Amino acid sequence: MRIGVLTGGGDCPGLNAVIRAVTKSLLRQCGAEVIGIRNGFAGLMGEVPQTRPLDWDSVSGILMQGGTMLGTSNKANPLRDEATAEQAMAHARSLGLDALVAIGGDGTMAIAHGIAQRGLPIVGVPKTIDNDIVGCERSFGFDTAVATVTEAIERLQTTGQSHGRVMIVETMGRYAGWIALEAGLAGAADVILLPEIDYSVEAVAAVCRERERRGRHSLVCIGEGAKPRGGAMTVERRVADSPDPVRLGGVAHALREQLQPLLESEVRATVLGHVQRGGTPTPFDRVLATQFGNEAAQLVMAGQFNRMVTLQGERLASLPLAEVAHQSRQVPLDHPLLRTARQIGVSLGEG
Amino acid sequence: MRIGVLTGGGDCPGLNAVIRAVTKSLLRQCGAEVIGIRNGFAGLMGEVPQTRPLDWDSVSGILMQGGTMLGTSNKANPLRDEATAEQAMAHARSLGLDALVAIGGDGTMAIAHGIAQRGLPIVGVPKTIDNDIVGCERSFGFDTAVATVTEAIERLQTTGQSHGRVMIVETMGRYAGWIALEAGLAGAADVILLPEIDYSVEAVAAVCRERERRGRHSLVCIGEGAKPRGGAMTVERRVADSPDPVRLGGVAHALREQLQPLLESEVRATVLGHVQRGGTPTPFDRVLATQFGNEAAQLVMAGQFNRMVTLQGERLASLPLAEVAHQSRQVPLDHPLLRTARQIGVSLGEG
Amino acid sequence: MRIGVLTGGGDCPGLNAVIRAVTKSLLRQCGAEVIGIRNGFAGLMGEVPQTRPLDWDSVSGILMQGGTMLGTSNKANPLRDEATAEQAMAHARSLGLDALVAIGGDGTMAIAHGIAQRGLPIVGVPKTIDNDIVGCERSFGFDTAVATVTEAIERLQTTGQSHGRVMIVETMGRYAGWIALEAGLAGAADVILLPEIDYSVEAVAAVCRERERRGRHSLVCIGEGAKPRGGAMTVERRVADSPDPVRLGGVAHALREQLQPLLESEVRATVLGHVQRGGTPTPFDRVLATQFGNEAAQLVMAGQFNRMVTLQGERLASLPLAEVAHQSRQVPLDHPLLRTARQIGVSLGEG
Amino acid sequence: MRIGVLTGGGDCPGLNAVIRAVTKSLLRQCGAEVIGIRNGFAGLMGEVPQTRPLDWDSVSGILMQGGTMLGTSNKANPLRDEATAEQAMAHARSLGLDALVAIGGDGTMAIAHGIAQRGLPIVGVPKTIDNDIVGCERSFGFDTAVATVTEAIERLQTTGQSHGRVMIVETMGRYAGWIALEAGLAGAADVILLPEIDYSVEAVAAVCRERERRGRHSLVCIGEGAKPRGGAMTVERRVADSPDPVRLGGVAHALREQLQPLLESEVRATVLGHVQRGGTPTPFDRVLATQFGNEAAQLVMAGQFNRMVTLQGERLASLPLAEVAHQSRQVPLDHPLLRTARQIGVSLGEG
Secondary structure: OEEEEEEOOOOOOOHHHHHHHHHHHHHHHHOOEEEEEOOHHHHHOOOOOOEEEOOOHHHOOOOOOOOOOOOOOOOOOOOOOHHHHHHHHHHHHHOOOOEEEEEEOHHHHHHHHHHHHOOOOEEEEEOOOOOOOOOOOOOOOHHHHHHHHHHHHHHHHHHHHHHOOEEEEEEOOOOOOHHHHHHHHHOOOOEEEOOOOOEOHHHHHHHHHHHHHOOOOEEEEEEOOOOEOOOOOOEEEEEOOOOOEEEOOOHHHHHHHHHHHHOOOOEEEEEOHHHHHOOOOOHHHHHHHHHHHHHHHHHHHHOOOOEEEEEEOOEEEEEEHHHHOOOOOOOOOOOHHHHHHHHOOOEOOOO | OEEEEEEOOOOOOOHHHHHHHHHHHHHHHHOOEEEEEOOHHHHHOOOOOOEEEOOOHHHOOOOOOOOOOOOOOOOOOOOOOHHHHHHHHHHHHHOOOOEEEEEEOHHHHHHHHHHHHOOOOEEEEEOOOOOOOOOOOOOOOHHHHHHHHHHHHHHHHHHHHHHOOEEEEEEOOOOOOHHHHHHHHHOOOOEEEOOOOOEOHHHHHHHHHHHHHOOOOEEEEEEOOOOEOOOOOOEEEEEOOOOOEEEOOOHHHHHHHHHHHHOOOOEEEEEOHHHHHOOOOOHHHHHHHHHHHHHHHHHHHHOOOOEEEEEEOOEEEEEEHHHHOOOOOOOOOOOHHHHHHHHOOOEOOOO | OEEEEEEOOOOOOOHHHHHHHHHHHHHHHHOOEEEEEOOHHHHHOOOOOOEEEOOOHHHOOOOOOOOOOOOOOOOOOOOOOHHHHHHHHHHHHHOOOOEEEEEEOHHHHHHHHHHHHOOOOEEEEEOOOOOOOOOOOOOOOHHHHHHHHHHHHHHHHHHHHHHOOEEEEEEOOOOOOHHHHHHHHHOOOOEEEOOOOOEOHHHHHHHHHHHHHOOOOEEEEEEOOOOEOOOOOOEEEEEOOOOOEEEOOOHHHHHHHHHHHHOOOOEEEEEOHHHHHOOOOOHHHHHHHHHHHHHHHHHHHHOOOOEEEEEEOOEEEEEEHHHHOOOOOOOOOOOHHHHHHHHOOOEOOOO | OEEEEEEOOOOOOOHHHHHHHHHHHHHHHHOOEEEEEOOHHHHHOOOOOOEEEOOOHHHOOOOOOOOOOOOOOOOOOOOOOHHHHHHHHHHHHHOOOOEEEEEEOHHHHHHHHHHHHOOOOEEEEEOOOOOOOOOOOOOOOHHHHHHHHHHHHHHHHHHHHHHOOEEEEEEOOOOOOHHHHHHHHHOOOOEEEOOOOOEOHHHHHHHHHHHHHOOOOEEEEEEOOOOEOOOOOOEEEEEOOOOOEEEOOOHHHHHHHHHHHHOOOOEEEEEOHHHHHOOOOOHHHHHHHHHHHHHHHHHHHHOOOOEEEEEEOOEEEEEEHHHHOOOOOOOOOOOHHHHHHHHOOOEOOOO
16 A cells, blocks of 8 residues: 655644654554655646655654644645646556545645545645634644744733733734634733624723723734724835835734824734744644544545544544535634633623 | 632642632622632631632732642641531631632542532632543643653653663653653653553563664653552662661652663663642643633532532533542543554553 | 832843842842832832832742833933933932942943932943843843744744745844844854844845755844845835835845845745743843842942943953943954854855 | 764763754865764774764754764773774774764763874864863853753742742752752752752751741752762662662752751652753753854864863863863852852852
């Protein structure tokens, strides 16, 4: 048996742990040959496929390492036209692949689904620091991202307190607010703003003002997809002498512009950016990613294809790829963590 | 309403987070007065009760701090005799307590149950770094302990590799092997030995020898309650000129004595000890402990007493104190993590 | 004896350690009364002075805490006019201060010098994460800032490698490149750009292209004061519908705009921002700050006023305030670290 | 030119950073061939030499890694007899080595000196977490060890405080107390005991009792070479049924036996052990080790042999191997850090 493995989409802590577990499990249990495909689906798209064999030694020592030893791509789509798709399938045949384990996010799962329909058996392993996979309670990489953000918030808290400032910190999470929510709670944020709940600038200002009165600084944790009621203020970036303004990533900067006139304290914004995607995975994520990888190997060996590994409660399970493609799991408005936040006095920017 | 809060038993990361959430939630939602009892049940046992009022400011800034601001005791038992019990109840009455939130382990829950039967309404919050609470999938403090142990394993891995040694690291977990299991997996241990599975010294040696042959060092992670088949070898500590040998805590040292004669590599043992109980909680544990504390406050406000907060799947729930006292949750022999470990080639010391 | 203590200027890890050492040393050795002035010199500028007494207990447990328990201000200048200066001196007299320990940066030292000339004996303790104090080989806060930046670089390295990208990370250091230099070396940056050496965009691009050819990603670490030869490109930030563009902090963004057209790889920029100023100090900085604080107390007790504590080699010493005001210590162009960087193949952007 | 590199003696964070800098600097500046010798001097002692070539790629990515990619040995001595010495020299000749860079501690430097006298040009790079190299103000690995110990102390502080206990933590440092001194100061220890100052048990107990009276826990940091006045109490370890007691490493356990009868609080001892030697180096140590490695390469290229790299003040320098062999640098009794400790109220166990 010959099994391919690839990683697609953005970087995420735990990818190497999945690759290691898939490989060790297949090597040990059924003596399969494991072929790493390089740079995601791009590795099946050029003149010649880009691969590297994965044996026991090549995956030793990678559990702790961030990133992916196979490389990744977040643009390559072998289904973009018929010729490219045919070439990818031809590469898979020439490599003698009996199946492919595809580790990636939404986009990768959608491509995997299409590849499966063309006849290459697929097992998907979901990957996102955003924790927004449908049907999956907790995805690897999320715990690490929360830890990175929480540490940053702690640093900002000491500066906020020393200066009596309002500190705004922007986290990743375009469609779902999981990172902002958990890191905000773990970092003792006073206000947490999520894509799921349009916020009132005035409500945020009211919290900060009440704290100013008590001699306290404030910390606002905002997910990058959060919007004020009535529509987002845009902040543009413009290179001098260039006619083209570019939208600035930071909702934190926009919020700062809105809040500053309403407050006495200085308001400062920090956009954490790419640091949230990288680095060594937390122990929690290493264990979770190892389980995901091993489960993928079990599905391969059981011949259960065209499914994606998931975590339901504390149990690993799987769902048909068809059911999960192109969906995103937001924080439900009745989620216990939202209730907890409100009950202990954390504002969600609600009017 | 006047609510008491106390922490009992051994130190555990997240205790302050629970105290903070209980207090903020009660203050904010029902304007209760919250009274901290100092040093666990010992605070109700002396001539005068030892207390400190808990208001908003006194619990600000403690979320990140390890330990418990209220102090704890792991010996004080107000139920040891009738007179002491009567005195404790009298103290509770004189303080005007309408209910008591007791945060602690097995012993604390058993006492809480007895106190409840004498008429003081109780809500229990389980606490253990060992993760062995019956009816509770994940307890706060465990994730932090796993992180501390994993970091230590990583340090030992580099030394083991540099010297070609067999490194043994002993973790806490007298009755249950959760810490050794998860930290062992997260730290890429080659052998994981748990209280739940008596190990074969020969099986452990065989793994190390096979790795020696491949020029590889080995790392063995052993929970303090693990035993070899045929009974444990005892290692004693003796102070010179004293007639009394004392049992040495370390099963790691005993295993070292057993393994060394069977191997060419040097074998070194490290007992991690109390560092596993202390320090700032991980973000995961801060969020979990905050939820536990808030849930305890909700139970108090709903008048649902003599119950202990639990986590089932991802949902908070509660169980009657009577059902949970004096039990311990071991790693079930069919637990997916055990299966994962075996499938990726980690030895559990099985023959 | 009554001694005042204040912290001025931007946040810096180790301020609490200085406050603690000053206080403990004075209390223990001469039984002085120690008075904390709140919010820097602002605490001497209002209607009534803002103070809090500092005894043994109030400085216990603060060694590990980031920020300053006294608060700080980076705008308040009691010398801005004669009336304000007179009021500050009157407050100092009414508080009965025999001397003042002023912990802060350039600005604080300049004010301290002026205050000293008006008759209040001063001991200065220099503070900067930038390590650019004249006459002081290593200032506390710098090691922590380097550690924070290095950790961020490590995270960005894994993402850069996984995607084959060029990652740019911008550090603090407006006038001096110490942070970028040490964190760049510690984080294995391929290019380090400093305010002290104007860089050639083409030289930077050449390094990245050569690495592209070898299938390698690149990491560029740039201090915020670094400039390209021929003058800096400005990147502006503009709030929609507002007529006023604001200069965007990030030289990283400007460099990205310059580099991207010259390279095949994607280029990404990260501005670390305020996280570099906050958080718990490293052990190195705790020890250093403790020494600075204790030395300040010794100077007070020896009556050696109007001097600033310094570190020369491994020895504490002091310099007259008059000599250090309004100067900045850049990385000398013949510094051994620059030579080391070049010799191991790190580019400094030189043509 | 062909240059050998080896690492000898115990593990130490930063070894890989030295190997990387030596290699990159030699490759880049003079196109030398660099040959890694495996497992210290053992790699020159068997039938065939054990080596691996070191090129640019093989040392990429190792800066952050603990341990040594070349392996080490702390027993192999090629000078143990004439035949072995001759064989080692013959291996060096057969490998065509023009010089050897030997990275290691006391023992390695002594062997290096002997090898040099037999005609192989040597440059030594000192390595010790203990910081006790004569003529070298700060050695790499020390900062990391201090950070590891400080983190452990912090964890123990929270537990000590929660329980009102006396916590004893034993650090490495057989001959010199640098680690205990700096980590003790950074971790806010109340008592620091060093090999350089015989301690009075009664003086230690007095500090703890005074703190008990004020409701405070105590933390004692003790270097493994510290001794009480009047001679050390020995604690033995005895395997049941074995006639041979073994000396237990822990002076912490001995101190515990001595202190407990004098105190009301529970006393607990923790021996940190091998974790102090391993793990990723701190940024400080990465920079320092990089400088040491680069300086070694410069000495090789300048033909300055039979010298050891040192750090004097902030400047790299070198000393003749003959001057440094078999000496150890203790904490001088007039060292400023000892004075600082006493002045801020930290006890050194003096009567």
